[in-house]
Amino acid sequence: MRRSLILGGLLVLGLPGLAFAAEGSQAGGWIGPFAVIAAGIGMAIAAGLCGLGQGRAVASAVDAMARQPGAAARIQTAMIIGLALIESLAIYTLVIALILLFVKGIQFS
Amino acid sequence: MGAIEHPPIFRLPGIPDHVTYTWLVMLILTGVAFAASRNVQLVPRGLQNFFEVVLEQFIQLIDDVMGHEGRRYLPLIATLGLFILVGNLMSLVPGLAGPTGNLNTTAACALVVFVAYHWIGIRKQGALAYLKHFAGPVPLALKPLMFVIEIISHLARPLSLTLRLFGNMTGGHILLAVIFFLMGLDGLIGWALSGSVAGALIGGVGGAVTIVFTVGFLYPLKILVSLLQAFIFVMLTMLYISGAIEEAEHHAEHH
Numbered sequence: 001m002r003r004s005l006i007l008g009g010l011l012v013l014g015l016p017g018l019a020f021a022a023e024g025s026q027a028g029g030w031i032g033p034f035a036v037i038a039a040g041i042g043m044a045i046a047a048g049l050c051g052l053g054q055g056r057a058v059a060s061a062v063d064a065m066a067r068q069p070g071a072a073a074r075i076q077t078a079m080i081i082g083l084a085l086i087e088s089l090a091i092y093t094l095v096i097a098l099i100l101l102f103v104k105g106i107q108f109s
Numbered sequence: 110m111g112a113i114e115h116p117p118i119f120r121l122p123g124i125p126d127h128v129t130y131t132w133l134v135m136l137i138l139t140g141v142a143f144a145a146s147r148n149v150q151l152v153p154r155g156l157q158n159f160f161e162v163v164l165e166q167f168i169q170l171i172d173d174v175m176g177h178e179g180r181r182y183l184p185l186i187a188t189l190g191l192f193i194l195v196g197n198l199m200s201l202v203p204g205l206a207g208p209t210g211n212l213n214t215t216a217a218c219a220l221v222v223f224v225a226y227h228w229i230g231i232r233k234q235g236a237l238a239y240l241k242h243f244a245g246p247v248p249l250a251l252k253p254l255m256f257v258i259e260i261i262s263h264l265a266r267p268l269s270l271t272l273r274l275f276g277n278m279t280g281g282h283i284l285l286a287v288i289f290f291l292m293g294l295d296g297l298i299g300w301a302l303s304g305s306v307a308g309a310l311i312g313g314v315g316g317a318v319t320i321v322f323t324v325g326f327l328y329p330l331k332i333l334v335s336l337l338q339a340f341i342f343v344m345l346t347m348l349y350i351s352g353a354i355e356e357a358e359h360h361a362e363h364h
Contacts, residue, residue, distance in 0.1 A: 077173075077344075084341040088269050091276030098279065 230353030
């Protein structure tokens with residue numbers, strides 16, 4: 001299982017290089033495919049871990065709201081601010097992915 | 110993101126789209142505010158009633174977060190909130206562009222907040238006391254380290270405000286564009302209009318499913334995100350201002 005995962009990872013990361021070696025004509029055009037892979041993998045990791053973090057935060061907040069319904073409004077405000085702060089970490093990765101995908105100097109260099 | 114998103118319908122030549130639509134937001138807000146306050150009555154009706162409800166919500170939020178002395182900053186906070194909210198919602202109208210989907214607009218808003226809360230803190234406490242406020246309640250040997258860390262954390266605030274709003278709005282736009290693009294809405298509609306019976310059946314049903322899914326599921330999500338991001342921007346602004354005006358002893362850390 002682990003060996004096949006490593007092999008698959010190497011294959012995914014190595015294929016654009018092979019494809020470039022097969023093309024071979026464009027000088028220096030090898031960053032683009034790696035940028036797309038990096039954007040996808042990075043966004044996947046960021047989204048998954050952000051989901052775990054937000055899930056923990058929401059679980060605790062709902063627990064607290066169920067125990068103390070009187071304080072629900074304040075807990076909800078604090079929860080929304082916390083969620084925004086957690087989410088901004090994933091947004092940073094999104095911005096980096098957008099830079100990798102859409103900035104011309106990286107994509108076509 | 111011009112690669113997959115359609116440009117807006119109305120464009121001024123030589124002027125970037127987000128500037129044009131920032132002007133449009135400003136026109137809408139000033140026009141509505143003028144219309145609401147032109148004929149102020151003791152018993153509010155119509156537009157004046159609506160705006161009083163909106164501003165009372167802002168005042169209640171400020172009272173909850175900052176206390177009564179925060180009401181002085183209502184103009185700054187409410188203007189920022191209304192501008193960002195209208196900008197966010199405007200980017201959902203097909204054929205218009207949203208000013209908040211561009212990094213320059215959000216950076217401008219965040220810089221206004223950054224300068225404003227430092228200025229408010231210096232006015233309230235005096236420059237020296239405000240600088241001391243950065244070092245925090247730690248022993249003297251740790252104060253230089255604490256000072257540097259606080260400076261970095263304060264410099265990270267406008268960055269995170271900028272990138273949060275920009276990333277949320279742009280990510281939503283790209284999601285909408287990619288879903289329309291991957292589902293092939295233009296191809297389906299072209300197929301439906303091609304005149305053949307099978308094309309009309311498949312293309313019409315497919316196009317209808319695409320539009321219903323997007324309008325019924327993604328648009329409510331985007332409206333929620335628009336409201337939430339405007340709320341969070343305003344909320345963090347209030348937290349930063351109240352962190353700047355409170356005394357050094359009760360220093361609380363908010364990033």
